[in-house]
Each structure stands twice: as structure tokens, then as C-alpha cells.
Amino acid sequence: MNKRLTGKILAVLSLLFIFMLTSCIGISMDIVLHKDGSARVSMVYRVSGMAEMIGKLDGNENRPIIPAGREDFERTAARITGMKIVLFSTSVKNRDSITNVVLDFDNPQALLKFLDPKGETASINNDNFKIILNKPTAAEINKDLLDLMRENSEGYNFEFNFTADGKTSSMFITDGTGKQINPPDFANTVLSGKKVSLSMPVVPLYSLRDGFGVSVAWQ
Numbered sequence: 177m178n179k180r181l182t183g184k185i186l187a188v189l190s191l192l193f194i195f196m197l198t199s200c201i202g203i204s205m206d207i208v209l210h211k212d213g214s215a216r217v218s219m220v221y222r223v224s225g226m227a228e229m230i231g232k233l234d235g236n237e238n239r240p241i242i243p244a245g246r247e248d249f250e251r252t253a254a255r256i257t258g259m260k261i262v263l264f265s266t267s268v269k270n271r272d273s274i275t276n277v278v279l280d281f282d283n284p285q286a287l288l289k290f291l292d293p294k295g296e297t298a299s300i301n302n303d304n305f306k307i308i309l310n311k312p313t314a315a316e317i318n319k320d321l322l323d324l325m326r327e328n329s330e331g332y333n334f335e336f337n338f339t340a341d342g343k344t345s346s347m348f349i350t351d352g353t354g355k356q357i358n359p360p361d362f363a364n365t366v367l368s369g370k371k372v373s374l375s376m377p378v379v380p381l382y383s384l385r386d387g388f389g390v391s392v393a394w395q
Contacts, residue, residue, distance in 0.1 A: 202332040202378065208339045215287045221275040249277060258286030308389040310381060312352040334381050336374045340394035347372035352387015
């Protein structure tokens with residue numbers, strides 16, 4: 177088998193593996209930005225038994241399952257000045273592992289270091305917050321594979337909520353370069369109000385070739 181064909185096969189297998197994981201993980205993130213610049217982030221990870229099983233295939237049965245355990249957050253908090261773990265709890269419901277995390281940040285810079293450690297996908301200033309959730313990709317995704325992922329990911333969503341305390345916010349949907357686009361048909365949005373929100377199935381989010389992001393302004 178030639179190297180080029182082998183590379184293509186490995187790329188397809190890697191893509192399949194990523195989609196198997198993301199399709200079995202539901203993520204909810206709620207960000208509240210206070211007037212003094214501090215922030216609270218509340219997150220819920222819902223991980224299916226399938227993703228947990230895959231996460232243990234490498235022999236790390238005693239380590240936290242995907243996407244992260246308390247030790248991971250503790251290491252992050254130790255690295256980021258101004259970050260504090262307020263709550264971390266896990267439970268099991270309908271064969272899914274549910275992880276609840278609440279984090280406090282003393283300032284916007286600490287929040288950005290958590291959301292975007294490399295400084296490439298998020299920004300915040302006095303009246304605007306932007307984050308790229310999925311970067312553009314040139315990779316072709318097989319339709320049959322997407323259909324399979326959608327079938328197995330029913331009920332697993334990505335949810336994003338943002339509140340600028342005491343302000344009225346407006347949210348805009350963007351592609352992976354930050355250019356404003358119309359919300360996808362499969363997304364439920366609240367684009368204006370005290371709290372703005374986005375909810376959409378996980379698989380379509382990661383299958384958008386032009387990428388995906390959100391931008392929030394408040395006044």
C-alpha cells in the first residue's frame with residue numbers, strides 16, 4: 177500500500193474517531209460577566225457510556241473520563257492567576273456521566289486564558305466578547321458518516337449562554353473567521369436580551385467546513 181493511500185486512510189480513521197467522541201458528548205456553558213470585570217462560568221458535560229468506554233481503551237482506566245476531570249481543572253487553576261474552582265461534581269444518569277463545574281474568574285484576562293490558552297480564538301473588551309468554536313477546515317466529510325453520527329448523537333447538544341450583568345446583550349453568529357452569518361437552521365437562538373443563548377446538536381457544529389463562532393455585544 178502506498179504512503180499516500182495509507183495517509184488518507186489514517187485521516188479518515190482519525191476523523192471518524194473524533195466524530196465518535198464529539199457525537200457522544202453534550203456540553204453546556206453559561207458565562208456571566210460582572211460589572212467589575214469578574215466572571216462566573218458554569219459548565220455541564222454529558223458523556224455517553226460509549227465515549228467513556230473509548231476513553232478507557234488506552235489503559236487509563238483510573239484517570240478521569242473525557243473531556244476532563246477535577247485534576248485537569250485544578251492544574252488549570254494553578255496555572256491561571258485569578259481562576260477559582262467553586263464547584264465540581266459528577267453523577268450518572270441513564271448510563272451517561274454528568275459533570276458539573278462552576279468556575280470564578282477575577283478578571284477578563286483570566287477568563288480568556290481558560291477559554292483560549294493559545295490566544296487564537298477568543299477576545300473580550302469593554303463591550304464585546306468573541307469566540308471561535310470551530311475553525312474552518314478543507315476536509316471533506318462523508319455524508320453517510322454524518323448521518324450515522326447524527327443518529328447516534330440524538331439528545332447531545334452544545335449550549336452556550338452569555339450574560340453581561342446589568343446590560344442588554346446582542347449575539348451574532350459567525351463563521352470560523354469571525355465573519356457574521358445567519359444562524360444555521362438547526363440552531364435555536366436568543367439573539368437579544370439580558371441573556372443571549374445558542375443551542376444546537378453537537379455533530380452539525382463540528383461538521384461546518386467554514387467553521388463557527390459567536391460574537392456578543394452589550395450596552
